[in-house]
Amino acid sequence: MSPRPPHTLSVAPMMDWTDRHDRFFLRQITRRTLLYTEMVTTGAILHGKKHQLLDFSPEEQPLALQLGGNDPRELAESARIGADWGYAEINLNCGCPSDRVQSGRFGACLMAEPETVARGVEAMRAAVDLPVTVKHRIGIDDLDSYEHLSRFVSTVAAAGCETFIVHARKAWLQGLSPKENREIPPLSYETVQRLKQDFPGLTIVLNGGVKSLEAARAHLAWADGVMIGREAYQNPYVLALADRRIFGENTPAPTRREVLERMFPYVERMLAQDVYLSRITRHMLGLFQGQPGARGWKRHLSENAHRPGAGMAVLREAMSRVPDAVLDARPEVDAQTAAAH
Ligand SMILES: Cc1cc2nc3c(=O)[nH]c(=O)nc-3n(C[C@H](O)[C@H](O)[C@H](O)COP(=O)(O)O)c2cc1C
Numbered sequence: 001m002s003p004r005p006p007h008t009l010s011v012a013p014m015m016d017w018t019d020r021h022d023r024f025f026l027r028q029i030t031r032r033t034l035l036y037t038e039m040v041t042t043g044a045i046l047h048g049k050k051h052q053l054l055d056f057s058p059e060e061q062p063l064a065l066q067l068g069g070n071d072p073r074e075l076a077e078s079a080r081i082g083a084d085w086g087y088a089e090i091n092l093n094c095g096c097p098s099d100r101v102q103s104g105r106f107g108a109c110l111m112a113e114p115e116t117v118a119r120g121v122e123a124m125r126a127a128v129d130l131p132v133t134v135k136h137r138i139g140i141d142d143l144d145s146y147e148h149l150s151r152f153v154s155t156v157a158a159a160g161c162e163t164f165i166v167h168a169r170k171a172w173l174q175g176l177s178p179k180e181n182r183e184i185p186p187l188s189y190e191t192v193q194r195l196k197q198d199f200p201g202l203t204i205v206l207n208g209g210v211k212s213l214e215a216a217r218a219h220l221a222w223a224d225g226v227m228i229g230r231e232a233y234q235n236p237y238v239l240a241l242a243d244r245r246i247f248g249e250n251t252p253a254p255t256r257r258e259v260l261e262r263m264f265p266y267v268e269r270m271l272a273q274d275v276y277l278s279r280i281t282r283h284m285l286g287l288f289q290g291q292p293g294a295r296g297w298k299r300h301l302s303e304n305a306h307r308p309g310a311g312m313a314v315l316r317e318a319m320s321r322v323p324d325a326v327l328d329a330r331p332e333v334d335a336q337t338a339a340a341h
Contacts, residue, residue, distance in 0.1 A: 005225075006062050006088075007163060007205050009216060009246045010034035011239075012229030013066040013091070013135070021270070022283035023060045026232065028262040029254065030239040032247040035063050039093045041104070042069030045078040054085045057266075064089035066135070068096065070106040070116055072123035079124040079132070090124055092117065094136035097171040098178045108171045111140045114152045118159035125160045133163040135207070138191045139170035146191060153199060163203040165227055166192045182230075193222055212238060213245050220246075235289040240331050256287055257327035260319060264312065271311055278305035281315065288322055296321030 011018065011026060013036035018026075023035045040053050045067075056063060065087040069075050079090045093101075094110040094117060101107030110117050117134065124132045134156055138149055153164055169185040176184060187209045196204040205225035210216055216226040231238055240253040254262070267280055281301045288294035300318040304310055319327065 004032075004247045005203075006032075006034045007203055007225035008220065009242055010036065010064075010165075010205065010225065010227045011232045012207060012227050013037060013039055013064075013093070014229060014233060015039060017233050017283070019283075020056045020060065021275075021280040022233070023063065024057055024266055025259075025263060025280070025283050026236055026239065027059055028259045029236055030242040031251075032062075032243045032249065033239055034089075035060060036091060037063070037065050037087075039066045039068045039096060039107075040078075041106075042067060042071065042074040042078040043104075045081055046074060050081065050085075054082070056086075058086075061086075062088045064091050064133070066091045066093055068093045068101060068104070068106050070104070070110060070113075070120060072119045075120045076123035076127035079130075080127045083128040083130055087130070089131045089133055090128060091133045091135055091165070092120060092124070094134055095167050095171070096178065097140070097173055097176070097181045102173060108137055108140050109173060111136055111148075111152055112143055114155035117152070118155050121156055121159040121161045131163060132161060133165060134161050135165040135167065137167050137169065137171045138188060141170075141173055144170045146194065149191065149195065150198060153195060153202070157199065157202055163205065163224075164195070165205040165207055165225075166195065168192045168206060168208040189219070196222055196224070213241055216246060233283070234286045236284075236286055237289070253331050255328050255330050256322075257319075259287065260284075260315070260327075264315075267315060268312065276306065277310040277314060281305045281318075288326060291322070291326045293322030293326055 011033055015038045018036060018038055026035060044053055065082040067075060067078050067090060082090050093107050096107035102109050121132055168187045168189050168191060171181045192204065192206050203224045205227050206219050206223040207227040210226055210228050211231040219226050237256060243249040243251055244253060270280060271277065285298045285301060288297050297318050300321055304314045
């Protein structure tokens with residue numbers, strides 16, 4: 001199999017979820033899957049606490065910074081700062097429908113303004129030597145025709161964007177919460193497929209509703225990449241075979257115990273910097289999803305990790321609630337999948 005580019009599989013940007021601790025944890029499960037930050041607004045980057053917003057561990061790479069904003073100069077300056085910080089890609093959010101984002105006139109409402117997005121992309125591309133990508137919906141409100149979507153993509157592509165991450169549902173800017181906007185508008189993979197057909201030279205990444213590597217592989221028959229959001233957070237071990245199955249590597253998938261043991265030095269380092277244990281372990285609650293011991297693991301962490309002084313003993317005790325057979329099970333690529341490589 002030829003080397004697969006980074007976009008082949010990625011984990012979606014998710015506010016409050018894909019912070020640096022979550023990304024470090026995911027990186028112990030998959031080395032190759034591209035990771036994204038939470039959305040960071042240009043205002044926060046330019047006027048806020050940059051280290052708090054942008055610092056990450058080198059182990060998190062490949063890592064993309066997602067920006068929220070609409071002003072070309074601010075986007076360019078934020079992208080430059082992101083490049084200096086060491087991010088591997090700059091992504092512009094054109095898909096978030098929250099009220100806060102709408103009042104700033106960025107996120108999903110930018111789908112109504114392809115020219116604004118194009119100017120932003122142009123400015124960022126001039127400012128940095130990194131891929132500049134756009135994440136968007138298939139439509140918003142009444143602007144939900146394929147023609148509008150296709151005009152959005154062609155306008156932004158003409159400004160130099162080569163990679164589009166398409167959340168395969170529209171967003172309603174009024175009346176639905178962000179959560180409802182991830183559930184109620186129906187998924188339309190056909191629309192994304194049509195985009196790929198009409199723009200074969202662009203890198204088109206499918207996002208929305210993908211819950212397994214098998215499903216991702218099926219989409220990769222026509223899409224250039226697949227981005228997984230909620231499932232990767234709530235059931236992170238779904239990514240255990242990503243390096244083998246999606247990226248064609250030979251390294252064995254880590255067991256859950258290995259994942260946790262790789263976290264130990266990181267947790268110790270963070271505790272020494274006065275980070276509460278729960279800031280890290282809250283992202284690890286789903287590691288045993290669907291397995292014997294999952295409930296005991298979650299309960300022990302939920303009840304104890306937030307307590308002042310909670311440390312490694314809490315983590316080890318939570319692990320002891322899980323049977324060794326689960327901790328040490330190593331998923332294998334089945335013979336048929338291996339043969340396809
Ligand atoms: C808690 C949460 C926060 C999110 N925050 C962002 C964000 O900051 N930027 C963004 O582009 N999308 C955000 N999203 C949307 C996801 O990136 C993704 O597009 C969406 O969840 C659909 O993919 P999925 O069905 O695989 O979850 C968020 C989703 C969730 C669940």
